[in-house]
Amino acid sequence: MRASRLLSLLMLLQTRGRVTAAELARELEVSVRTVYRDVEALSAAGVPVYADRGPVGGYRLLDGYRTRLNGLTAEEASSLFLAALPGPAAELGLGELAAAAELKVLAALPPEPRSHATRMRERFHLDVPGWYGGAEEAPFLGRVSEAVWDQRPLRMTYRRWGPQEVERLVHPYGLVLKGGSWYMVAAAVRGTGERPEQGRVRQAGGPAGERSGQETGEQVGRGEPRTYKVARIMTAALLEGRFERPAGFDLAAFWTRYTAEFRERMYTAHAVIRLAPGMEGLLRHTVGEDAATAALTGAGPPDERGRRILRLPVESVRHARWLLLRLGAGVEVLEPPELRAAMAEAAAALTRLYGPPEAASAPG
Structure with missing residues (x-):
């Protein structure tokens, strides 16, 4: 165990440069005193570890020192x-x-x-997209990744839900791959419309050229980070200059918070349904694991026909109607009244569409 920890400590010093004892203790999940002993052990083994004193001090390796990658299990x-x-x-x-x-x-x-x-x-092989979704086309993914890597401002035309196209000047902080789709985490720069500037811009899919008006990366006001689906970027222009990433911004931590908040915002209403026996698996597949689990956990006891009453989280009446119709006669909506009426209207329309044609009137 200690040998593995010593190797991890050495790799941390090699990859991060100067690291404090407290930071090493957090990474290795040990006490600061244990870090002191481990550093002494590395020094005794001939590893050139040095301690810099002062408020910006810490442990570091001798400049140019590298170890071979031979300690992996x-x-x-x-x-x-x-x-x-x-x-x-x-x-x-x-x-x-x-x-x-x-x-x-x-x-x-x-x-x-x-x-x-x-x-x-x-x-073992990893195939990210789902069976029915497929990988989305994201023609500007390369330009976005370049902006993320080089900390370059990006001007884009973005297609929002609606559909509605909007212009945005953003500072891209990172890229996340979720379920086969790429998402950009970026902060929008506000207030650039009132003060046009002259700037040099590289248009996606075209050569570099001089453009005037709202094409610089000068920060007038930067908002909180938001997420943008890369496949919905219609045009992208990489601007000259660099922006400063917020100190301490953690992409993984941001995404964890964002997904948790997204789930909370997504379900704004509830539907009371009567579910037929054996439909639990199809319910999970149709409405999603989170909503189905919440509903099934709080379900009442089955009636004489094995049906159970569930309180199902839904996004809206319209969206719930679209989802629950896929369950056919395996589900009955009890509440709210407007959703039950919408289901009845859809069922009547299907009956008219697929029912037997009316008999022709007999000649008089």
């Missing part, structure tokens, strides 16, 4: 190749680089971890 090496995402890497224009890095890591591994990693790559 077989399981750790296997997990690296299981986590590889060749499809998304290719979408970002990094497919060849990712493949080359994988080969280099594989070549640097000792025989046993290399064997485990090779078997992992041969026997």
